[in-house]
Amino acid sequence: MKFKVKRNPILVCIIVFLIVFPFFLLYQGEPAAPLIFPFLIAAFLAHALFNSYFVIADQKLKIVFGLIRKEIFIRDMKEVHYSMNPLSSPAWTFKRLKIVYTGSFTSSRPAYSKFALVSLPKDEKRFFRELTMINPGISTPI
DSSP states (O other): OEEEBOOOHHHHHHHHHHHHHHHHHHHTTOOSGGGHHHHHHHHHHHHHHHSEEEEEETTEEEEEETTEEEEEEGGGEEEEEEEOOTTSSOOSSSSEEEEEEEEOSSTTSOOEEEEEEEOOBSSHHHHHHHHHHHOTTOBOOO
C-alpha cells in the first residue's frame, strides 16, 4: 500500500524558489560554471518534491525521499511517535514521525535501537493502522 507524504506549503514555496533561483541567475547573465552546484541541488530538490512516499509491502516499510531510500522491517519496529525537530532529517513537514526499531550488526552482536525521522503520511490513521495490523506490538500515537 502506497502513502503520499504531507507537504507544508511554506517549505514547498522555499524549495520552489531554490529550484528556480539558479535559472534566474543564468538568465541575468551569470557565468554557467559557478551555477553547476546550485543546479545539482535544484535537481535533487525537484526530484524529492515529486518523488516522496511510503510503501508498506512484504512486511517492510519502504521510505522514499527523492534519491534517498530506506527499508525497515515492520516486525522490528518498537514505536512510532511524533517529533518536532526540524533539523533532524530531510522532510516536507516540520512535524515528523520518529520510527524506533531494532537492528544488529551481525548475529553474534546483540540488537540495538535505531531510529528514522521521516515526513508525515497524508493519511496518518490508515498508515498507523496498517503498521499495527502487521506488528500489533508497535506503540503509535493513534
